[in-house]
Amino acid sequence: MAFGKGCHLHLIDGSAFIFRAYHALPPLTRKSDGLPIGAVSGFCNMLQRYVEGNAGGDVTHLAVIFDKGSHTFRNDMYDLYKANREEMPEDLRPQIPLTRRATEAFNIACKELEGYEADDIIATLSVQAREAGGQVTIISSDKDLMQLVGDGVEMLDAMKNKRIDREGVFEKFGVYPDRVVDVQALAGDSVDNVPGAPGIGIKTAALLINEFGSLEELLDRAEEIKQPKRRETLIEKRDQIELSKKLVQLDCETPLDFTLDDLEVKDPDPDTLLGFLKEMEFRTLTKRISDALGVEAPVIPDTTPEGADPGGEDAPEMPAIDPEKYECVSDMAALERWIAKAHDRGWVAVDTETTGLNEMTADLVGISLCVEAGEACYVPLTHKTGKGGDDDLFADKDQDALAEGQIPLDDALAALKPLLEDPSVMKIGQNMKYDAKIFARNGIAIAPIDDTMLMSYAMNAGQHGHGMDTLAERYLSHTPIPIKDLLGSGKSMITFDRVPIADAVKYAGEDADITLRLWQLFKPQLHRARVTRVYESMERPLVPVLAEMEMAGIKVDRNTLSRMSSAFAQKMAGLEAEIHELAGETFNVGSPKQLGEILFDKMSLEGGKKGKTGAYATGADVLEDLATEHELPRRVLDWRQLSKLKSTYTDALQEHINKDTGRVHTSYVISGAATGRLASTDPNLQNIPVRSEEGRRIREAFVAETGKVLVSLDYSQIELRILAHVAGIDALKSAFRDGQDIHAMTASEMFNVPMEDMTPDVRRQAKAINFGVIYGISGFGLARNLRIPRSEAQGFIDRYFERFPGIKDYMDDTVEFARKHNRVETLFGRVIHTPEINAKGPRAGFAKRAAINAPIQGTAADIIRRAMIRMPDAIRGMPAKMLLQVHDELLFEVEEDGVDALIAAARDVMEGAADPVVKLDVPLVVDAGQGANWAAAH
DNA sequence: AATATCACG
DNA sequence: GACGTACGTGATATTT
Numbered sequence: 001m002a003f004g005k006g007c008h009l010h011l012i013d014g015s016a017f018i019f020r021a022y023h024a025l026p027p028l029t030r031k032s033d034g035l036p037i038g039a040v041s042g043f044c045n046m047l048q049r050y051v052e053g054n055a056g057g058d059v060t061h062l063a064v065i066f067d068k069g070s071h072t073f074r075n076d077m078y079d080l081y082k083a084n085r086e087e088m089p090e091d092l093r094p095q096i097p098l099t100r101r102a103t104e105a106f107n108i109a110c111k112e113l114e115g116y117e118a119d120d121i122i123a124t125l126s127v128q129a130r131e132a133g134g135q136v137t138i139i140s141s142d143k144d145l146m147q148l149v150g151d152g153v154e155m156l157d158a159m160k161n162k163r164i165d166r167e168g169v170f171e172k173f174g175v176y177p178d179r180v181v182d183v184q185a186l187a188g189d190s191v192d193n194v195p196g197a198p199g200i201g202i203k204t205a206a207l208l209i210n211e212f213g214s215l216e217e218l219l220d221r222a223e224e225i226k227q228p229k230r231r232e233t234l235i236e237k238r239d240q241i242e243l244s245k246k247l248v249q250l251d252c253e254t255p256l257d258f259t260l261d262d263l264e265v266k267d268p269d270p271d272t273l274l275g276f277l278k279e280m281e282f283r284t285l286t287k288r289i290s291d292a293l294g295v296e297a298p299v300i301p302d303t304t305p306e307g308a309d310p311g312g313e314d315a316p317e318m319p320a321i322d323p324e325k326y327e328c329v330s331d332m333a334a335l336e337r338w339i340a341k342a343h344d345r346g347w348v349a350v351d352t353e354t355t356g357l358n359e360m361t362a363d364l365v366g367i368s369l370c371v372e373a374g375e376a377c378y379v380p381l382t383h384k385t386g387k388g389g390d391d392d393l394f395a396d397k398d399q400d401a402l403a404e405g406q407i408p409l410d411d412a413l414a415a416l417k418p419l420l421e422d423p424s425v426m427k428i429g430q431n432m433k434y435d436a437k438i439f440a441r442n443g444i445a446i447a448p449i450d451d452t453m454l455m456s457y458a459m460n461a462g463q464h465g466h467g468m469d470t471l472a473e474r475y476l477s478h479t480p481i482p483i484k485d486l487l488g489s490g491k492s493m494i495t496f497d498r499v500p501i502a503d504a505v506k507y508a509g510e511d512a513d514i515t516l517r518l519w520q521l522f523k524p525q526l527h528r529a530r531v532t533r534v535y536e537s538m539e540r541p542l543v544p545v546l547a548e549m550e551m552a553g554i555k556v557d558r559n560t561l562s563r564m565s566s567a568f569a570q571k572m573a574g575l576e577a578e579i580h581e582l583a584g585e586t587f588n589v590g591s592p593k594q595l596g597e598i599l600f601d602k603m604s605l606e607g608g609k610k611g612k613t614g615a616y617a618t619g620a621d622v623l624e625d626l627a628t629e630h631e632l633p634r635r636v637l638d639w640r641q642l643s644k645l646k647s648t649y650t651d652a653l654q655e656h657i658n659k660d661t662g663r664v665h666t667s668y669v670i671s672g673a674a675t676g677r678l679a680s681t682d683p684n685l686q687n688i689p690v691r692s693e694e695g696r697r698i699r700e701a702f703v704a705e706t707g708k709v710l711v712s713l714d715y716s717q718i719e720l721r722i723l724a725h726v727a728g729i730d731a732l733k734s735a736f737r738d739g740q741d742i743h744a745m746t747a748s749e750m751f752n753v754p755m756e757d758m759t760p761d762v763r764r765q766a767k768a769i770n771f772g773v774i775y776g777i778s779g780f781g782l783a784r785n786l787r788i789p790r791s792e793a794q795g796f797i798d799r800y801f802e803r804f805p806g807i808k809d810y811m812d813d814t815v816e817f818a819r820k821h822n823r824v825e826t827l828f829g830r831v832i833h834t835p836e837i838n839a840k841g842p843r844a845g846f847a848k849r850a851a852i853n854a855p856i857q858g859t860a861a862d863i864i865r866r867a868m869i870r871m872p873d874a875i876r877g878m879p880a881k882m883l884l885q886v887h888d889e890l891l892f893e894v895e896e897d898g899v900d901a902l903i904a905a906a907r908d909v910m911e912g913a914a915d916p917v918v919k920l921d922v923p924l925v926v927d928a929g930q931g932a933n934w935a936a937a938h
Numbered sequence: 939a940a941t942a943t944c945a946c947g
Numbered sequence: 948g949a950c951g952t953a954c955g956t957g958a959t960a961t962t963t
Binding site: 939940941942943944945946947 | 954955956957958959960961962963
């Protein structure tokens with residue numbers, strides 16, 4: 001039936017239904033896996049009640065309209081539109097797509113449009129229906145929709161079952177629907193952050209509009225208004241008011257890809273509807289709808305795991321882990337069977353076995369898969385015969401021959417590629433970054449992925465490690481086969497390709513089996529721990545980004561390093577001779593034990609303190625103090641600096657230059673630091689020297705390829721900015737907003753020194769205090785850092801707290817929160833556990849400071865993670881690569897003529913990285929530098 | 939395997 | 948009243 005006269009269109013405001021359902025119901029979860037479904041349940045009930053209530057009525061056309069995405073054309077007009085809207089609750093987010101599916105299951109048209117609000121679609125449809133001579137009922141109580149009422153269009157507040165017509169609108173706004181937008185434009189709306197005219201509410205607005213007839217008339221004749229305040233506001237804020245009108249005016253011409261005819265009411269298909277309800281495990285509703293449809297209700301199995309522990313920890317019932325049962329896949333037919341199984345199931349746990357731990361050099365040896373707990377297989381690919389090793393007396397060419405019973409590598413990969421890249425099959429792994437890189441080097445872009453290591457990290461950071469052995473032990477009460485049993489250790493260690501296939505099957509199959517079990521266990525727990533969003537938006541998406549950075553690597557110039565190394569060696573030899581001369585004997589300068597004995601026993605210098613091991617402390621701070629008494633300590637300090645630079649940097653770094661790429665490829669540990677920071681290993685490129693002049697020169701060896709430059713972008717004072725925000729310190733906030741020198745400003749506040757008269761030394765002290773605050777300040781610590789008496793340091797701290805009282809409150813509140821919940825959180829919801837917070841003794845102090853620091857350091861870590869995740873899209877098409885992350889810095893390699901564009905794009909992403917989840921009260925500022933090498937770029 | 943030291947943010 | 952104290956990492960060399 002074509003839509004026309006006599007037709008009646010009902011439009012349901014989907015978001016209103018969802019939010020009402022969400023707030024009306026307790027947080028229900030699906031029994032089998034803990035997925036939150038309270039809102040979905042309420043939504044379905046409301047739909048069902050609506051359908052029942054209209055059975056036999058005059059509704060001919062029906063649709064549920066949803067919002068899509070958070071960015072609409074209104075944000076392009078006014079970026080603060082809906083900016084103060086609260087974040088969607090963690091447990092509601094995953095339910096949104098389910099409400100779409102519910103609507104479809106009811107066989108009701110389900111419509112949304114990118115870039116537009118549901119209200120605009122409703123407006124467009126209402127106008128179309130009215131023009132076609134039909135009637136419209138909008139099921140919503142949203143006042144923004146009231147402008148549409150009249151001429152056959154009315155609203156229905158489903159909750160109060162109250163119809164709203166022209167008179168109803170007049171009651172609410174004091175004007176009829178055609179002037180509602182004028183009133184809204186003046187009154188503004190704090191919920192949507194529409195500014196309006198300050199000081200004018202609905203009452204006054206209606207009065208004015210009724211007097212002048214329309215907003216335009218009012219603004220043109222604003223001079224005539226008698227009240228001076230009101231008159232001035234209207235004249236001064238004219239632009240703002242006109243903008244507000246544009247914001248509240250619904251778009252009646254949204255480009256829809258369907259027509260009214262597509263919205264005709266249809267009966268639900270019982271199988272589809274009941275299938276969905278069964279999947280959601282809604283027992284009562286399933287029964288009710290089955291009765292209504294006159295069909296038998298499907299049975300919903302009670303999936304509560306038997307023997308689950310009473311705390312509600314749901315370990316799904318699983319067969320015992322038995323490595324003897326895993327299958328060895330040695331022909332294509334068997335492999336195809338496993339691939340089909342994975343496709344059927346929609347997920348598969350994957351693990352790769354390789355010849356080493358370095359993803360850039362290790363070769364693929366085999367792949368294990370697991371689809372069901374207890375059912376795993378191993379696909380050996382490049383296992384060799386014999387034991388390997390150069391000094392094998394019986395070594396001959398057979399040593400490198402492939403073992404029997406393996407599918408050719410290329411054939412297996414070709415067969416697996418479609419599965420591993422299939423967007424509808426979830427690939428589950430433990431530390432997927434490793435496997436993703438191995439696959440990437442074999443031409444496979446594995447996606448989508450889940451990672452049990454990262455799930456554990458999102459839920460349990462600070463509690464325990466997240467390696468497979470730890471997790472298996474802790475959550476499955478199972479000790480996996482140690483890799484040592486297969487490879488041995490030390491000198492006689494073999495590589496995995498030399499492991500007999502039969503042994504490899506057990507080990508590799510077990511890894512995949514354990515991974516799948518952990519995944520099934522963790523998945524529902526993520527929701528309960530309220531970290532689904534942290535996991536999905538700040539952990540998981542980082543995997544491909546880091547994989548790409550690590551594979552890109554950074555060019556390091558070997559010659560520069562070896563020249564420096566020789567120079568260091570020479571200087572060290574000279575210093576060593578002098579030290580021995582001064583000591584009167586030769587000894588190992590690198591041995592703190594021997595040095596301590598020389599200094600404090602032989603030379604009897606003052607200040608020798610023995611640690612708990614009975615050895616003298618000879619740290620830099622100790623030697624620094626001794627340096628005033630004697631020449632030797634200074635020499636040792638110099639020697640140590642050179643020794644450090646030589647061994648850790650100029651020498652070790654050369655070993656890390658990849659033979660094939662000529663570049664250094666670090667590896668980032670995502671779950672290494674409890675606060676959310678990354679850790680860089682093999683080699684650590686996050687601690688390349690920069691503070692000392694000598695050390696900084698190491699960075700000259702990190703170079704750009706010919707024709708390219710290195711670009712460094714770093715956040716300026718990010719942790720202090722976050723502190724200003726979370727502790728709500730107005731003085732700091734406005735200083736950051738005004739772009740002031742924050743340490744100088746702190747000094748000025750504390751010591752009552754005008755900014756003009758600031759001395760570097762006073763500023764330095766204030767800087768130390770600012771950092772101290774971030775670390776959980778103590779008089780002792782500050783005293784040591786500034787080398788001033790403790791009492792004086794304590795005085796500084798007291799004055800600081802007095803001057804910025806919010807800081808003390810923040811610290812106390814944070815510790816209080818940690819004591820109560822055994823955890824703290826970042827602004828983005830990352831959870832960091834603080835298990836020691838209620839401990840006694842010195843550990844309590846540690847835990848307290850860590851708890852104060854964690855939300856600040858963690859929030860900064862979250863921000864740069866978000867920037868990194870958005871970066872690939874932002875710089876797509878540019879001749880640029882992101883290479884390194886150093887906590888608050890990102891390093892890129894860019895073709896010379898693309899530098900400016902890269903800096904602009906990357907800076908934009910970094911400075912806006914908190915949006916839209918967190919609205920910071922302080923701006924984020926990013927400084928940029930560029931050059932042929934890292935020293936020049938920084 | 940643990941400890942001391944020192945490189946970074 | 949005494950004790951021990953800045954937060955977060957990783958690599959290296961020495962010593963156990």
